[in-house]
Amino acid sequence: MALRTEAAVAGELEHATGRKNLLQLIQLRWIAVVGQVATISVVHFGFGIRLPLESMLAVLACLVAFNIAGLLRARARRPVTNYELFLALLVDVGGLTAQLYLSGGATNPFVFLYLLQVILGAILLQPWSTWTIVAATVACMAGLALFGRPLALPPDHDRGLQSPYIQGLLICFALNALLLVIFVGRIGRNLRERDERLADLRQRAAEEEHIVRMGLLASGAAHELGTPLSTLAVILGDWRRMPQFTEDPDLLQEISEMQAQVLRCKAIVGGILLSAGEARGEAPAETTLRTFIDGLAQAWCSTRSTPSFVYDNRIDPDLPMVSDSAIQQMVCNVLDNALEASPHWLRLEAELEGGTLKLTVMDAGPGFTPQMLAEFGKPYLSSKGRPGGGLGLFLVVNVARTLGGSVSAHNRPGGGAVVVLRLPLAAIALEQHDGSGS
Template sequence: MTDNTQPVDTILNPADPGQGATLTRAVSDIFEAGRLRLQTLILLRWLAVGGQATAVVFTAFIMDFELPLEWCLGAIAASAWLNVILTVRYPAPRRLGEREAAAYLAYDILQLGVLLYLTGGLENPFAFLFLVPVTISATTLSLRATIALAALAFALVTFLGPYHLPLPWFAGEEVRLPPLWLLGMWVALVLGLAFMTAYAFRVAREGRRMSAALSATQLVLAREQRLSALDGLAAAAAHELGTPLATISLVTKELKQEAGSSLDPALVEDLELLHSQAERCRDILGNLSLRGQAGDVVHSRMSLAVLLDEAADPFRDRGREIAIELSPDSEASAGEPPDFVRQTEIMYALRNLIENAVAFSRTKVVVAAKWSADTVEISISDDGPGFSANVIDQLGEPYVSTRRTVPGSKSPGADIDGGGMGLGFFIAKTLIERTGARLVAANATRGQTGAIIRLIWPRRVVEPRA
């Protein structure tokens, strides 16, 4: 048993490893949705163009400072024309590929570097704007692209320290800042680039991972709910199709009686076959209707023993003993084991956790339940290697792989090396907590090995209302 080591194919349905494609595409779409839109990049560049033009015009005409005005306006106009070309060439909702987005952001860094070269280099207080394109990359692009852009910004910051035109100032005067101050500016910009890149990338990555994991949880829950509704649909289909099948059966019977012996024997045989097949269809639909009604009763109210047995049943053929134990708590008022309201979330989560326990056990898995007057607890334990000590505090986070199997214990459907998406335990924990339970994970003690997962509900939450 472990969290988040199941492959994609077993996340959608632990007992049916053929449903992974949908989840793979859905989670991939979540990460793709984090890519940079062209419209966003164009808007940000227009803001930069407006700010740069305002600063240059204010410096030249209001402050009356000397600066290479034509070159500065030319660099700003290049960005404006690039925006115009992109707006005309591409639709606004277009999402940029990673290389394309990185190229546009690299252009923004180079354009800013040209402006700073013309206006004082690191002596210009606007040098901190190097952080903006790199931060945008960190929140939308891959780590490799972000590192490349940060390296470009670092190179330009290093170059602009000693090499630049004079800082714009009053006519006839020149400003020369101390080398130590320029060194401090360089250090501050370099550290700012490193910190902002790492911080923004980590925060954005965690947000995308959590969004994708929650979307996967919603897909799992929706599918399980559809499966649980099939019995009701079967009963409804039996009811709707019963009338036309009865009509077909009656008409064939009457045709045979009215025609008597005047019909060709081959036609009589065909009528008999049609009548028998219609009756057979009615019988099949009748059985489906009864099964749907019986299923409704079972699904709406089931005993604790039946719940555990049904959850463990798909994994009994995987070479491990699965023992189910039920016992009341020590208090005298515990009474009989409670019935459970059938909930898709509980069944899926139990199957997921039991499958993990089977995959990582050596010989045996114990699914135990105990109850008191106020609580119900289900524990799933195995005799495997247990959870890794360095990640046990991260249990429940998406994309966390915690254990490796013991030699020879790998069971079908288990990704022991953590090569899957790492969502199994996260989905199970999320679904269980939706039902009002508390999940506690720990390793075995008292000289034993293995992992233990405890699910604890208030009894009033799971019992059917009278």
């Protein structure tokens, strides 16, 4: 399956964040409806201040209807746009203005709830929309001061908390603070999650671009090396038949060794060309998981010098698969790194775990540093201290990720490192697996 483009995934993240923010506004509106019902009841029936209940309840009914429509809209697959969030905040400003007009105008202590709409607009909307919200709230505030009818409240501000107006101001301040902490915090978290995922996406795109450049370089080098290696093979073949070499057993043995190494170099070049073209399935050979891992371990061990290589294949049941050079090179790369760190002992384990193939490579070397474990798989991060180091594990991590798998690492309690590769069976096996294994 083709990888999605960065723009497509970024669009999906933006849509998901917009939907979450729309749901936050809907939830805030429900709280506003409940709060207004409670406030109207306390003021009208508790304080005995007469309010136009029918008109105020009609405004509440409109807000409820708009919220229900918002819930239906949130279920749709279409992306939530800036215009929709802008419209939602304008409706909230209009509803608040209507209620304030009916309950004292600019003298109503809850007039400072306009600040909540302005702050939400500054966080959620584009600049032009935010400034439009600011202009709308200022205009509404001025309109309330010009046309609103003040409530019949006694001039008792000097009574402190015993004054209904001061009590209203205190409640308004507490509501503003509480709602800002809760909802601005949630919206900010939504936006941070989006930014973090976008940053991760850009990092992955940069790494994949780096791999493409490396693949092109490797492919070009492999093509260039093909001709001199073929020439060396022909020359060595000629030397092998020359009397000067056939009469000297030591020279003949050295030529045989040189021919074997040239053949190995040609096989490596062929593997580079195969992998650089992403040729999964080119000249496919059907095999099984157990046979494939057995052959991989045997081929690796036969070309490396290690006193103790422990191999434990616990794959059961066995499953059919197509031989894949990318997986082979990925595992060999991990084994090569382990051999460099621990020339005298390393271990390879293969088993099925759930719906994945689990390959574990262990060594008895110095292990990973904390920095390498924290940034495992990043390019040019190596404990070997040589230029260009760290690319092996970087390629391993990205090949596994392309197949839908993962690579993790940790240090052994008794010393040494452990690298675990997990590859989904759905990506490598020829048939579905029920996920059970011994």
